């Protein structure tokens with residue numbers, strides 16, 4: 001497909017707040033394009049207009065000026081949302097339904113054929129790791145579980161475009177990593193993902209392109225690598241180098257006309273460290289369970 | 298095809314709305330209170346009303362149906378609508394390929410379904426009690442009382458229940474309309490109750506304008522009489538059940554049903570006009 005998944009042109013959104021029609025500009029002359037099969041990150045501090053932008057893309061809010069299209073269809077048309085999945089920020093769902101009933105309900109609203117519903121529901125519930133809790137009422141879920149069932153709900157009809165508003169808010173690092181994996185898998189299947197977040201560490205390794213918003217204005221937009229790479233520097237990671245060896249390397253660098261800008265100890269990110277440790281415990285715990293299980297039987 | 302899909306979605310929303318209401322304690326407790334009240338009318342049997350006892354029980358039951366039904370219709374519709382806004386489930390819903398009119402129609406039908414089950418349960422309980430007291434009376438007074446026709450026309454109990462249900466439908470649609478422009482629960486409930494009272498007393502305005510001379514004032518009062526449906530039309534309990542000579546003609550029932558349907562649709566469409574512009 002050559003039409004971009006999302007095309008936003010000169011989008012401005014004013015909210016009238018207060019009595020005398022005081023305007024609050026939430027989105028200011030925003031232009032964006034999200035290509036097909038791209039993972040796009042919408043970044044920005046609190047109140048910078050991320051959620052507002054997403055809601056306008058979905059046709060939930062009306063733009064004050066400017067246009068907004070999903071695969072070439074104006075987002076005001078109900079038709080444009082036919083193949084779109086959406087996870088709102090801080091989602092709450094029908095508390096009196098069970099997780100499975102909820103996902104099923106949304107699947108049927110999206111006209112998933114009857115024959116395929118059960119398989120579709122089971123597979124997304126499994127995908128987000130909620131199989132165990134799926135038959136409990138949504139009202140009893142924790143924040144992270146709500147987020148996960150929300151993700152399941154947004155994926156159940158196999159949409160071409162998925163919009164996730166802070167998908168990892170309230171989810172533990174393990175869950176965040178799982179969500180990141182799901183997003184990568186979606187890309188592999190040819191889907192387009194737009195997500196907003198302010199947890200930059202998670203976005204960095206995930207998104208193809210990002211846009212940074214500030215007070216509703218687009219500040220920067222581009223490929224992650226292009227934005228953060230130090231163009232004229234490289235780093236070498238070395239192990240088991242003696243003091244003499246190091247002196248020799250430094251001398252060589254100098255002789256070759258390079259400048260040794262700084263020497264750092266490479267560090268594991270806390271995220272990666274946490275994941276490593278927890279994964280280890282998890283597998284030990286699982287092994288333990290298997291052992292006690294086999295002892296009992 | 299797309300119309301069919303539309304109906305499927307409306308049905309789904311209505312089903313979930315109904316389920317929500319039933320799984321909430323409020324509906325169940327109100328239902329139990331009303332049943333208890335209808336049943337309590339039998340405590341008056343010691344006063345020995347003779348056949349008047351049956352009339353008393355019926356009036357009592359109809360009164361309970363009207364009173365609690367109106368409360369339930371307004372509060373449940375308000376609650377079901379605002380839950381959806383406050384919990385932001387409306388956001389998730391409307392982010393799907395769902396028209397706002399489908400959403401409103403689904404919400405309305407869910408509430409209407411709730412009122413149907415409420416009306417049905419109350420009328421069933423009432424008929425049961427009537428049947429029981431009738432049997433007791435016959436045993437006491439002998440078969441002679443049956444000479445000029447049956448004591449109770451049970452069909453009429455259900456006709457009354459049906460007409461009340463139609464009226465609750467108008468009320469639910471009005472509530473939905475009020476909810477579509479108001480921001481809070483409480484405001485919606487209060488305004489809707491005001492409208493209910495106006496609709497109940499609307500016949501006064503009708504009487505007034507028939508006595509007025511032509512002119513702007515008369516035009517205004519007449520307009521008011523058109524905007525607000527006349528709920529007094531539905532209070533035909535006195536003609537039902539007992540009055541053998543003047544059984545209510547079917548055409549009157551049908552005409553009332555159509556009258557209700559027109560007002561219901563009109564108010565839902567008005568709600569849609571507001572709701573379309575609403576930022577959720």
Ligand SMILES: Nc1ncnc2c1ncn2[C@@H]1O[C@H](COP(=O)(O)OP(=O)(O)OP(=O)(O)O)[C@@H](O)[C@H]1O
Nearest residue numbers: 015017024026044045046047048049050051052053
């Ligand atoms: N319904 C509304 N009425 C009035 N103002 C609003 C409304 N919704 C959002 N705003 C304002 O618009 C601005 C942008 O809000 P938005 O929710 O888009 O921010 P965000 O980037 O998603 O922030 P966060 O990271 O906290 O989720 C804020 O100043 C907010 O107060």
Ligand SMILES: [Mg+2]
Nearest residue numbers: 050051089165
């Ligand atoms: Mg936000």
